[in-house]
Each structure stands twice: as C-alpha cells, then as structure tokens.
Amino acid sequence: MLESLSPAVRKRLDELKASLEQTCGKDLVALVVHGSAVRGGWRESTSDVDLICVLEHDSEPLLAAIGPALELARFSARIETMILTRAEIPRSADCFPLLYGDVARTSSTLFGQNPFAGLHISDDHIRLRIEQELREVRIRMRRVATDLAGEANFGGAVERKLKQVRGPLRALLALRGETVEDRLDLVLVASARAYNVDAGPLRRPREEPEAAFTALAKLLVAALAEVDAWEPKPGAAP
Numbered sequence: 141m142l143e144s145l146s147p148a149v150r151k152r153l154d155e156l157k158a159s160l161e162q163t164c165g166k167d168l169v170a171l172v173v174h175g176s177a178v179r180g181g182w183r184e185s186t187s188d189v190d191l192i193c194v195l196e197h198d199s200e201p202l203l204a205a206i207g208p209a210l211e212l213a214r215f216s217a218r219i220e221t222m223i224l225t226r227a228e229i230p231r232s233a234d235c236f237p238l239l240y241g242d243v244a245r246t247s248s249t250l251f252g253q254n255p256f257a258g259l260h261i262s263d264d265h266i267r268l269r270i271e272q273e274l275r276e277v278r279i280r281m282r283r284v285a286t287d288l289a290g291e292a293n294f295g296g297a298v299e300r301k302l303k304q305v306r307g308p309l310r311a312l313l314a315l316r317g318e319t320v321e322d323r324l325d326l327v328l329v330a331s332a333r334a335y336n337v338d339a340g341p342l343r344r345p346r347e348e349p350e351a352a353f354t355a356l357a358k359l360l361v362a363a364l365a366e367v368d369a370w371e372p373k374p375g376a377a378p
Contacts (some may be wrong), residue, residue, distance in 0.1 A: 142248055144182045149189060152217035157250050159209040160193065164221060167202060169226045170252030174243045189219045192243065194255055198225050229255050237265045238273070238307050242303040245323055266311055271367045273308040273339050275302050278360045285353065296351035301356060302328065302345060312363055336360035 142150060147184070160168055175190035176182040189239035193210075195202065199355035203223070213219035233240050242258040281301055288294045306324045309331045313320050320330045325343060332374070337359045 142177055144180055145177055147164065149184065149217045150218075152191065153191075153219060153250070156191075156213040156219060156221075160206060161251065163209065164195065164202065164278050165304070167196040168251065168320050169196055170248050170255055171250040172243060172256070173250060173255055174247040178246050179357065180250050181323070185218075187218065189217065191219055191221045192249075193223050194229070194252070195219050195223060195225055216364065226255060230259060233259055233261050234265045236268050237261045238311050241266070242307060242312070242322075259363055263315060266315065267367060267370045270308040270312050270315075271364065274305065274312075274360055274364055277304050278357070281353070281357060281360075289350075295346035295352070298349050298352045298356065299345040302342060302352070305356070305360070308360075311361065313369065331359060331363070335359055335366075337362065353364055 145153070153354060157171055160171065167368060170192075172192045172194070173189065174192065177189045181187070191213075193206075197317065210219075210221050229240070235286075240256055240259055241261050242256075244259055244261075247256070256272050284294070284297045288297050306322075306327050310320055310322060310327045312325065313327070313330055313334065313376050316334065318330060320336070328342045330340045330344060331337075332355070335358075337355050338357075341348045341355045342359070345352035
C-alpha cells in the first residue's frame with residue numbers, strides 16, 4: 141500500500157522500523173503508516189509520511205533512546221512520527237474520532253497488529269469533532285480574507301483550507317449514509333452536491349481563488365447548519 145513512496149523514502153522508513161525494533165524490543169507494539177502515503181497523493185519533497193509508533197509505555201529513557209532515529213527520519217525523509225501507548229488508544233477515541241477512524245480504515249501496518257482495527261468510535265463523538273474542525277477552518281478563512289485577498293498566494297491559501305476540510309466533510313457524508321472514496325476531489329464534489337454548492341470553483345482554487353473561497357464558505361455554512369441540527373442518540377453522554 142506504500143507504492144507511491146520513492147525508493148529513497150521507503151528505505152528510510154525501513155531503516156527507522158529496524159532501529160525502533162532493536163531499541164524498543166518488546167516495548168514496540170505497532171508501527172502504522174497513514175495519510176497520503178497510503179491514500180495516494182503523496183509527493184516527494186512536499187508531503188510528509190505520517191507514522192504512528194505505538195509503545196507499551198512512554199518512559200523518559202525509552203523516548204530518549206528512540207529520539208535520534210525519529211529525528212533522522214524526520215529531517216532526511218519527512219517522516220513525522222506520532223507516539224502513542226497501547227493503553228491510551230481506546231481511552232482517547234472520543235478525543236480523536238476522525239483521526240482514529242481514518243487510521244482504522246486506511247493505513248498500512250509495518251510492524252505488529254494495527255491497534256486501531258475494530259476500535260469503537262461513537263457517532264456523537266464524530267459529530268462533535270466534525271463541528272470543531274469545520275468551525276476552525278471557517279474561523280481561519282476570515283484571516284485568509286483579511287490578510288491575503290487579492291494577493292498572489294490567495295489561491296494557495298484557499299487550496300490549503302480545502303485540503304483541511306476533506307476529513308471532516310467525508311466523515312459528515314458518512315453520517316448521512318454516503319460512502320465516498322478518500323480523495324479530495326471526490327469528497328468536494330460529493331459535499332457540494334449534498335449542500336447545493338457549485339463544485340467547479342472548489343476544484344480550481346488557484347485559477348479561481350475568489351470563487352473558490354465563496355463556494356467553500358457557502359459549503360461550510362450549510363454543513364455546519366446540519367451539524368448544529370444533529371440530535372444526539374438516546375442515552376448518549378452530553
């Protein structure tokens with residue numbers, strides 16, 4: 141599932157895996173790659189390789205011991221590592237429902253067994269996280285408008301916001317009962333259709349930055365209105 145990675149980056153990933161296995165021993169539970177390296181869309185020199193390192197414990201001596209290997213991987217191949225412990229994953233599923241759900245659905249396990257597989261994630265926790273992420277993008281878009289409107293990099297800023305809404309919009313479509321492949325263009329088209337927004341500018345943010353900005357703002361307003369109207373399931377925690 142990591143065919144998009146260049147041979148040089150894949151070699152660095154294999155070297156990091158070998159180093160962590162040697163240093164951690166039985167304390168290494170799993171190594172899981174997720175994000176664009178697995179979904180597709182990874183680009184050398186511009187994309188990170190997202191890696192989750194699951195440990196049995198996070199003692200300071202162990203973290204210090206693996207630090208040099210993680211730093212080398214980060215600076216030589218843009219391999220960004222999140223460190224979690226086995227015990228905290230099920231406990232924190234309510235805090236990171238979109239991330240954990242994404243890893244459960246689309247990831248590549250380099251070592252051990254994927255601890256995210258079969259993880260229970262509540263729809264109500266998903267809804268809350270969707271709202272948080274969409275509202276954050278909506279708030280930050282106002283700074284894009286005040287700081288960059290009319291500037292040459294306005295389209296690039298809008299494009300970055302579009303990439304940030306891929307995950308929450310895809311999760312919202314799933315709550316509506318619509319399954320969409322985890323590709324930005326497909327998520328944007330499906331979301332635009334669901335909320336009666338013109339998808340054309342969303343697919344051309346650098347060519348039509350003002351129109352793309354307006355379309356994204358309209359899409360977010362409609363999506364957040366649906367999120368606000370969500371009715372918690374009976375018995376769900378407030």
